[in-house]
Amino acid sequence: xxxxxxxxxxxxxxxxxxxxxxxxxxxxxxxxxxxxxxxxxxxxxxxxxxxxxxxxxxxxxxxxxxxxxxxxxxxxxxxxxxxxxxxxxxxxxxxxxxxxxxxxxxxxxxxxxxxxxxxxxxxxxxxxxxxxxxxxxxxxxxxxxxxxxxxxxxxxxxxxxxxxxxxxxxxxxxxxxxxxxxxxxxxxxxxxxxxxxxxxxxxxxxxxxxxxxxxxxxxxxxxxxxxxxxxxxxxxxxxxxxxxxxxxxxxxxxxxxx
Amino acid sequence: xxxxxxxxxxxxxxxxxxxxxxxxxxxxxxxxxxxxxxxxxxxxxxxxxxxxxxxxxxxxxxxxxxxxxxxxxxxxxxxxxxxxxxxxxxxxxxxxxxxxxxxxxxxxxxxxxxxxxxxxxxxxxxxxxxxxxxxxxxxxxxxxxxxxxxxxxxxxxxxxxxxxxxxxxxxxxxxxxxxxxxxxxxxxxxxxxxxxxxxxxxxxxxxxxxxxxxxxxxxxxxxxxxxxxxxxxxxxxxxxxxxxxxxxxxxxxxxxxxxxxxxxxxxxxxxxxxxxxxxxxxxxxxx
Numbered sequence: 001x002x003x004x005x006x007x008x009x010x011x012x013x014x015x016x017x018x019x020x021x022x023x024x025x026x027x028x029x030x031x032x033x034x035x036x037x038x039x040x041x042x043x044x045x046x047x048x049x050x051x052x053x054x055x056x057x058x059x060x061x062x063x064x065x066x067x068x069x070x071x072x073x074x075x076x077x078x079x080x081x082x083x084x085x086x087x088x089x090x091x092x093x094x095x096x097x098x099x100x101x102x103x104x105x106x107x108x109x110x111x112x113x114x115x116x117x118x119x120x121x122x123x124x125x126x127x128x129x130x131x132x133x134x135x136x137x138x139x140x141x142x143x144x145x146x147x148x149x150x151x152x153x154x155x156x157x158x159x160x161x162x163x164x165x166x167x168x169x170x171x172x173x174x175x176x177x178x179x180x181x182x183x184x185x186x187x188x189x190x191x192x193x194x195x196x197x198x199x200x201x202x203x204x205x206x207x208x209x210x211x212x213x214x215x216x217x218x219x220x221x222x223x224x225x226x227x228x229x230x231x232x233x234x235x236x237x238x239x240x241x242x243x244x245x246x247x248x249x250x251x252x253x254x255x256x257x258x
Numbered sequence: 259x260x261x262x263x264x265x266x267x268x269x270x271x272x273x274x275x276x277x278x279x280x281x282x283x284x285x286x287x288x289x290x291x292x293x294x295x296x297x298x299x300x301x302x303x304x305x306x307x308x309x310x311x312x313x314x315x316x317x318x319x320x321x322x323x324x325x326x327x328x329x330x331x332x333x334x335x336x337x338x339x340x341x342x343x344x345x346x347x348x349x350x351x352x353x354x355x356x357x358x359x360x361x362x363x364x365x366x367x368x369x370x371x372x373x374x375x376x377x378x379x380x381x382x383x384x385x386x387x388x389x390x391x392x393x394x395x396x397x398x399x400x401x402x403x404x405x406x407x408x409x410x411x412x413x414x415x416x417x418x419x420x421x422x423x424x425x426x427x428x429x430x431x432x433x434x435x436x437x438x439x440x441x442x443x444x445x446x447x448x449x450x451x452x453x454x455x456x457x458x459x460x461x462x463x464x465x466x467x468x469x470x471x472x473x474x475x476x477x478x479x480x481x482x483x484x485x486x487x488x489x490x491x492x493x494x495x496x497x498x499x500x501x502x503x504x505x506x507x508x509x510x511x512x513x514x515x516x517x518x519x520x521x522x523x524x525x526x527x528x529x530x531x532x533x534x535x536x537x538x539x540x541x542x543x544x545x
Contacts, residue, residue, distance in 0.1 A: 056445055076451040086446035090464045090541040099460070100450035133543045151450060 002031030002155050002187040003053060008062035010048050010213075021212035022048040025062070028206065028215065031155075033185040037192055037202035039248055045213025046191045050157050053189070054080045067154045076100060079148035079186075081158040085140040087132040093119065093143050094128040100151040118146040121180055138169040145180065155187045163193065171229075174200055178227060195248060199223075199241045200232060207247040217247045329511045334518070337511030346495065350516075353495040354485055355523060357413070361420025361488075362481040366474050369425045373432020373470070378462065383433075390429055398423050398484045402491060411492035419488040424477035431473025435466030468542060471535040478531055482524040 010023040022045040030036045038046040051057035053064050055074040064071040066078055074080075087096050097115045106114060119125050122142040132140055141161055148156060162170045174197060181188060192198050198205045205219045221240045223231055231237055313331055320330035329337070341347040375382030376390070398419050405415035439462050447457045489498030497516045504512035 054449055056448065074445075074448040074451075076449070078449065080446070080449040082442050082446065084442050086440075086442045088443060088446075088461065088464075089543070090467075099447070099452075103451040103456065131541050133541060147450070 001029040002067055003189065004029045004065045005049070005053065006063055008049070008052060008064065009060045010045070010052060010057065011060045023052075023059075024212035024214050026213070026215055030189065030204070031187050033187055034203045035181065035188045035190060035201050037190045037198035037205045038208060039192055039195060039198045039205060039244065040208030041210055041248070043213070044208040044210040046208050047159055048213065049208075050080075050159050050189065050191055053155075054078055054157050056080075076104060076151045077154045079151065079153035079156045081141070081144055081148055081156065081161045083160040083163045085132070085137075085144050087140055087143055087147075089132050092129050092131055093124055093135070096132070096143055097147045097150050100147060104151055114150060118150045119143075121149070121183065122146045122176065136169075137165050138173055141165070141173060142176070145177070149180065149184060149186070153186060155189065158188060158190045160191050160193065162197065170194075170197070175229075177201065178225070182226060195241055195244050196232075199237060199244055200227060205244050207244065216250075219243055219247065326510060329514060334511050334514045337509075337515045341500075341512060341515050347500075347515075349495050350497050350500050351519065351523070353493075353499075354489070354497040354520070357416055357420060357488060357496065358481045358485055358527075361417045362424045362478055364417065365421040365424030365481070366428045366477055368421070369428035369473070369477075370432055370470060372425075373429045373473075374436060374462075374466075376429070376433040377436025377466070378458065387433075390426065393422070394426050394430075399487050399490075402487065406491055416488040416491050416493065419491070420481050420484050423480040423484040427476040427480055428470065428473035431469045431476070432466060435469025435473075436462055438469065439465045468535070468539045471531070471538060475528060475531050475535065478528055479524070482520060482527075485520065 005026055005028040008023050008026040009021070012020045012022055014020075022043075026045075026049060028049075038049065040046055048057060052059050053066065053071065055071050055078065071078075088099065091099065094115055097118055098111055101111055101114060115128070116125065119128060122145050124139065124142055124146060127135070127139070132143070135143065145161075162173050165173065177188075178201065188201075190198070190201060199221055202221055205221060206215055207217045207219065208214065209216045219240070223234070223236055223240065316328075317330055320328045320333075372386060372390075376386050377383070401422070402415075402419060405418055409415040409418065443461050443465065444457055447461050452460070485496070486498035486501055489496045490502070493499040497520050500516040501513055504510070504516065
């Protein structure tokens with residue numbers, strides 16, 4: 001398994017407020033080039049879980065291994081995509097993608113070719129010298145995806161990457177992500193609020209609940225890849241979506257987390 | 259100022275709204291049409307108009323006051339000529355520009371590492387901030403006697419007055435710039451494998467540059483603002499000295515000559531720093 005999470009607990013403590021249990025004894029394993037979606041209400045700890053795996057947050061207890069190595073901090077074998085794109089605004093599209101490659105010591109002579117390859121992959125081949133401020137939201141996120149893929153991570157961690165985009169752009173980027181994933185076959189952990197998006201992309205959907213943050217159910221999505229817009233209209237898709245919906249709603253109407 | 263295509267961050271696919279269309283609603287009638295057209299002149303037209311108006315007002319006021327306390331523009335123009343013919347005027351300009359530039363460069367250059375230390379390291383904030391806040395409230399004029407006692411009456415104390423005045427705005431701006439670096443950008447660099455040194459060089463420094471340059475612009479104003487005070491220290495040349503000497507002999511037009519010259523050189527230097535600012539921060543989203 002590429003990502004293994006064992007007994008992970010994260011408690012945030014602040015003065016004068018009761019401690020907040022963001023994650024309570026969470027176990028999860030995923031890998032083999034699958035896409036796993038994490039869905040759940042706000043406060044269910046999905047972003048905390050992703051940040052711990054990324055090495056940006058220290059757990060209170062429990063441990064995480066990626067590719068067999070214990071996580072102690074961030075590293076380029078774990079690519080991260082942020083909802084706010086997080087492109088360096090003073091760098092062009094090309095320079096953004098080069099950033100991680102240079103840190104990995106990729107030789108100057110090879111740099112250009114590698115960057116071109118990944119820009120082509122996400123459909124930004126015509127915009128290498130453009131600054132982020134001149135890109136649309138969708139293009140910014142595609143650039144961030146190219147930047148993350150360029151350093152060839154073992155796993156890709158995505159925190160609501162399409163959350164800030166309009167519905168049409170979002171669908172386009174979902175398709176493009178499946179395309180890219182089809183070529184790179186990296187294990188992807190994908191956080192979303194959108195049940196449709198989760199079912200469309202993922203092989204497994206991990207449903208989480210809040211107070212304390214925990215995994216309530218893992219649902220297999222039995223839809224073959226490659227998936228297309230036709231897949232969305234199929235009965236199997238609708239059935240899967242209904243299953244996930246029920247699971248997401250159940251703890252919420254039970255009075256928790258509202 | 260140029261307008262960019264995006265209508266604010268986060269919104270995608272909106273067409274930019276032309277400034278004029280938003281600024282005033284359509285009016286009917288002759289007055290309305292004149293007002294509408296008046297709002298669409300090139301910016302240079304307003305600048306020329308406002309300067310002309312200023313001169314007219316000055317001219318009228320001078321005639322109303324009429325006792326030599328407020329010389330009219332033409333008298334000041336003659337004073338410009340006689341100061342120039344006196345020969346020392348160019349030396350005064352050179353001396354002052356030299357002091358301001360030297361003080362500004364020293365003050366700003368010293369301020370940047372202090373600001374970074376305060377913004378980036380906890381110890382930097384703890385050790386430096388009390389001093390910066392303390393000195394910020396002390397007027398430059400109050401320190402002059404101490405400088406004279408310590409350093410005499412040469413060029414050094416004069417430049418020092420200006421350096422101290424320029425140091426403070428840039429320190430505060432740089433400090434704020436580092437505090438304002440987007441945490442997501444730092445995380446993005448970390449997950450791509452950047453260590454602290456790389457994050458500082460390639461994220462923190464470029465990200466705080468716009469703040470630093472705003473600080474430098476404010477510092478430049480402070481440099482000119484303290485020039486006259488600096489030239490209180492036994493100066494024998496300079497525009498501030500010219501103000502004092504003219505006051506001593508009641509040559510009011512010459513006071514105006516010095517003031518106007520300071521204003522124009524200050525304006526020109528500010529434009530230069532503003533240009534650097536615009537070029538260095540062209541990547542910023544602007545409204």
